[in-house]
Amino acid sequence: MAQVLEFKLPDLGEGLTEAEIVRWLVEVGDVVAIDQPVVEVETAKAMVEVPCPYGGVVTARFGDEGAELPVGAPLLTVAVGSPVESAGGGADADSGTDSGSGNVLVGYGTGAPPVRRRRVRPEGLKAAVAVSVAPVEAAAPAPTPEPAPALGPVAVVSPLVRRLARQHDLDLRRLAGSGPDGLILRADVESAIRSAAEAPVPEPAASSSPAGERVALRGVRGAVADKLSRSRREIPDATCWVDADATELMAVRAAMNGAAGAGAPKVSVLALLARICTAALARYPELNSTVDQEAREIVRLPQVHLGFAAQTDRGLVVPVVRDAHARTTESIGAEIARLTEAARTGALTPAELTGGTFTLNNYGVFGVDGSTPIINHPEAAMLGVGRIVPKPWVHEGELAVRQVVQLSLTFDHRVCDGGTAGGFLRYVADCVEQPALLLRSV
Structure with missing residues (x-):
């Protein structure tokens, strides 16, 4: 006799209490294996594929695509036990005899190989779930x-x-x-x-709500809106900026990529700027910190986990390069490339989107020169980088056309004063103008 088990939306970590169903990966009647992803959900942090801890036949799904469910709400029910084998037959249904792994997140499973989805014939499904309980139907509003x-x-x-x-x-x-x-x-x-x-609306009364299209702030966009609002409420921020001659930096990048040979990964401008940031933070650790408001203490952090802003179809996200202070320029560049691709496909995990200590924002890719970045709460600073464009510039006492970039630093005035922030920004600008300075700090 088969047993129908209910699988509930698990705790996805990071204090998240709900998730939106983006796409069902199985249908009623499909045979699933232990730890096989059954639904793709979107939280305020990332897109997550949720694996089922049971193997058997899916008998019901709860919630349509686009619906939001709280943690602990039913996701689906699965008929497990020997009838699953008789209903499906073959090696694909062997996992139905297992009691379940209890795992809830992809990457933390038992390592059992995934099986292909297979639809059970209606008569087979009926036999498989002929249990002594009433059929389970998907909940309707x-x-x-x-x-x-x-x-x-x-x-x-x-x-x-x-x-x-x-x-x-x-x-x-x-x-x-x-x-x-x-x-x-x-x-x-x-x-x-x-x-x-x-x-x-009966005449002559009129709607009190403003006319126009309404877009719900939910998922990633809602989380970003809440975080930016909190940053503005809690952090007394200030911004300073400087123009820098990036001609030598661009020449160094071209030389590095030329020496790497054909087919080798290219060093990006963002990777070079990230490496400069880690060197600057080593000199000015006040900006790699956070504020414990309740304890009224500044917490200076020993590691640099460097976030970088990435625009996606789902909104602005900030992937984090872990231990950036211990990486080479090439290593930072490779990790930025990997995280950027994951952001583009919506495959970033919550762990890859949290824990940053300093953020680099290259808004120059949008064709703008400058901005006043909003600090990524609870960090203490963000460096903004505008586009690099040819401009008139006094070089070695003469007017010349040089590659110029505007650098903006927004910082938490509680962690340091303007002198420290200015020193950090000036060191970054000096490294942009004379990349050889960076060699003296490593």
Whole structure:
């Protein structure tokens, strides 16, 4: 007799409490193996493929693509046990006899080889799940009740959802949540908001909401919005900037790439600037720190975990190069290339997006000269780099056309004063203008 086991959305780490279903990787009737990815979800940190700890036949899925689920909510049910083998047959169904790995994240599994998805015939599926319990069906959103609201607290998945309802004058007591035990999810609130917006407005009354397209701040964009807002609230930031002659830096880059030979990875400008940043942070460690507001202490960090801003279709993300202070320029460049490709495909893990101590932002790729970067909370500084363009420049006492770049440093004024920030920025500019200076610091 098969046993139907329920797999719930696991804790994905980093304090995340919910995730949005992006794409189902299995359908009802598919045979799955232990640790086989069954759904792709998006959290506020990254895209994650969630593996199932059971092997057997999928009997139900919970939630449509685009729905948000809290941690602990049912994801799917799987019929496990010997009937799975008889229903599917063959080696592909052998894993159905296992009790499950208990693993929840890709990369932390038992190493069992993945199996190809295979649909079980309806009659085979029926035999496989002929258990002594009622069939499990996917949960459907409950209709919105109309009776007068009851008094008392309302179970809501997060304070952000409660705030969203308050901003739209939505009475949560009139909603029936689609989450476990009637928990009100963000999708429930957004659905009610849309329904209210689509309802006809009697004349002469007019809608109090501003006209225009509304884009929900959720997932990565929502996380970025919250982090930037927190940075502006908590960090007394200041910005200084300087123009630098990058002609010699570009010549050094060309020489390095020429010496590497055909087919070798090219050294990027970003990698060179990252290496300069690690040298500058060694001289000015105040900027590689964070502030413990409750303890009223500055915490200077021993390692440099260098973040770099990357624009993707899902929004701005900041992958982190671990231990950048211990890497060569080539090593930093290779890691930046790997993380950039992972960002482009949405494959960055939460661990690759957290833990940074200093951020490098090359907004010059957008064709702009300068900016005032917002610090990536809870870090203490960010270096912004504009485009490198030919400009008139006084070189060795004469006017010449040189490759010029604007460098901007935004820093937390609690960790240092302007003299330290100016010293850091001047050292970076000096290394850009005379890359040989960097050799004296290694």
